[in-house]
Amino acid sequence: MALPIGFTDLQTANSAPPGTILNIIGVVVDFLPPTVNRAGQWQTTVRLQDLKFQNSIYGAKGLGVRFFRPRELDMPEVHDTGDIVLIRSVKMNSFNGQVFAISTFNTVDVVFPYPAIPSPEFAITYSGGKKMQCRGTPASINSVSGPEQQYVIGLKTAMSQVIPRPKYDVSLKVGDDRSKLEKGRSTKKLQRICELEDRRFADICGEVIKKFPKQYSDCELYITDYTENKAMFHYCPPEDLDNNDDTRRDGDKYGYSETAKREWPGPFGYRCLKVNIKDPHATFVNQRVKEGDFVLLQNVKIKLRDGYDKLEGDMWPDMMYPTKVQVQFMGKHDTTELKELRERKELYWAQRQAEKERLANAKAPLSKGAKKKRRQQVKLAEEQAARAAAGDPMDTAEDSIVPDADHINPHVRCSNDIQSNTPLASILDAEGTRRHTNETPDGRSYILPFINAKYRTRVRVIEYFPPEIEDFAVAVEGDEDDSLHEYPPSTTQWEWSFSLQLEAAAGGAQSNTSSTWVNVSHQEAQHLLGTSFEHEPCDLRRNPRVLRKLAEKLEILWGDLEERRKAGDTDKPANVPFDCYLLEYGLLKDDGDERRLEDWQRQYMLHGVTIL
Structure with missing residues (x-):
């Protein structure tokens, strides 16, 4: 041809x-x-x-x-x-x-x-x-x-x-x-998630599980009707996750990339559909739709996500009616579909609770990762006992933090409450003898500048940087994917970037003695601010409304810290501790040689915490 x-x-x-x-x-x-x-x-x-x-x-x-x-x-x-x-x-x-x-x-x-x-x-x-x-x-x-x-x-x-x-x-x-041309199409428009197929349009009635506003007023919405479709992404329940099994999670094997599996509130399995939404629907969703709402999404295009072969939906403007919003609330209408959806939801969570109780009572064999952690805990306990017998109290009291829900910030939530807390002093390991000592096959020991690890701990904020909140957002070069959507390409975008000084929560041997600076990247800042914060990073010096909203949000986290600093008060702020994750990683110094241990600097990143 x-x-x-x-x-x-x-x-x-x-x-x-x-x-x-x-x-x-x-x-x-x-x-x-x-x-x-x-x-x-x-x-x-x-x-x-x-x-x-x-x-x-x-x-x-x-x-x-x-x-x-x-x-x-x-x-x-x-x-x-x-x-x-x-x-x-x-x-x-x-x-x-x-x-x-x-x-x-x-x-x-x-x-x-x-x-x-x-x-x-x-x-x-x-x-x-x-x-x-x-x-x-x-x-x-x-x-x-x-x-x-x-x-x-x-x-x-x-x-x-x-x-x-x-x-x-x-x-x-x-x-x-x-x-006549339409006779080949399916006549059933309102479909359950279990009925969705690639390259079809459908109306979907579901509950909003997650909402993530994006740039340019776009939005990602995760909905469920509690039916399963194995062509969609699988959200693994927490009890099935294994930290040592790299094939069961997304992102890097050290856990730097927090996956949806680890933060997903449920339902689990193949029950949640991701829908990419653009205006005019996105503005309505960003401003009015909340997690937990029951909504009807009309004319959703179902497709396989590139590179993953998993179903997701698209909601774009109607070419004939470009201003028509095709998202409706269902909470006020006692329809048959809504009744069935609520019944499926009630049944699912009843079964889920029964399964959690069964697992809690069962004596299942430990995984390799759990066995290794158990051996480490036993070894540490033996070392502490030996030191105590020798008259060296060391930091035995420091190595156990009993979570007390009455003394943590109820408006700040840390993901994955299954993992226990580690004291901040133990994480910092200032002497390098607890976590950072490595031994070669010939018996020679040396201290590593850092290890790739993730810890959960309890802390409070005592300082922030930059000194002015107006500088918490910085201008960066646009990435490839965003630039390709425009011609000529746009290069300037804004991202969150700031640091917090964290101090160990008061109590035990670590009281007011352990503190460190942690970085807050753009991705972690968005997670920290949560979906209720509807503003994207921008030039805060020219957007006083966004600056005010940001300060109000962070006040929940750090109390009167900003007020004290503006007044010239250098005393520690009045605030409440919270649980969070810290990611430990290494940063190569300027003009450093990656082969030299002394050219690496240990860093920490805030992770997995959200202000409600």
Whole structure:
């Protein structure tokens, strides 16, 4: 099947030098709805595929084509996967190693809807001057030649077995009634999570489990109706997690990346669907929807997440009704669906509680990790007993902290309450004899500058840095994924970045003697502020409202610390201790040699704690 004269196949286009102007034709394998970027332009991205490109090592996801137009009505009218797009005068470009094509002022596009492309036996009808049904400007449609139409018909036939597409009746001819085209679709729109399938649209009634506001007013919503779908992500219950089993968790093997499994409140298993939401729906969700609400999400596009093969949903603007919000509360309507959902919820949590009680009473064999931890605890106890017998009290009292819920901040929550607390002095290990001593096979001992570890401890905030909260957000260079959505790329973004000085909670041998500085990264700061904090990091000196909200939120954590510092009072603040995680890691000094132990500096990162 030869390309029309003047056109380039997608594999060759993908290898073309940046700036090359080409004509291309391809089948739509994915696309984004048109949106307005920060420059005020309308933009969309379409991924195209053809026979040659799909078999290349770079063609798995297709070639991305980005259109930038001043008006929405000028955007290419791609309605679904399987449509074929003919594009003239598109310019090849690359950014951070990713190749894509972008539209120019001279770019012309024509979209051939999948159901309107005839079968090969009717191809001769369009070899002359007769035009196939297509979408575009009158001039662009008139420019389509007979050979180009023949290629479109052949490409649809050749790719029909490998490109996901709607369940249209392919035998329909141009001019058939639209209602006939819809007969191939499922007529059941309201579906339970267990019924969801890839490449389908559905209305979903569910309970909101988690909500994560994102940049540009977008939002991630996690909902459940307490039915299971094994094509979705699996959330492991806490009792099934093994710290030494790297295959059962996401992120790095040292546990720096807190996974959803470890913080997930439930339900567990294959019961929760992630939905990516854009405006106008996202603004409504961010401002009004709370965790625990029962909502109806309409017209959710179900798809497999790239790289994970797990189902998730998308809610984008309706192209015909761009301002219509398709999220509704169900709490005020005693519908059949809501009654069934609440019954399933009650049954699930009753079964879950019974299972937890069974596990608590059962004497199950210990895992390897648990056995190792038990041996370490026994060894430490023997050492302490020996020191006590020798008249050296050491820090025996320090090594046990009995959690007292009456003396911790009730408005600050630490994830994973299964793990016991470790005293801060023991974590810091100032002498390097408790945790950081390593021994070589030949018996030579030395002290490690740091170890990759995660601890849970009880602390209070006694200082912060930078000295002014206005500097808690910093400008950074934009990352690759965000920059690729705009042309020209935007480079300046804002992220949270600050440090806290933590002191061990009063009591025992560690009273007011152990303290350390911990870093708070952008990701951990977002987790610390929680989903109720609706503001993204920004220039706080120019946004007094966000600054005020941030100060009010942090006051819950550190009490009157800011008030004292502004008044010049250097005394310790009045606040309540809280439980949190500390991640220990190493930072190479400036101009340091990574092979030299003395060139590494021990650091700690705040982790796994949220202000409610």
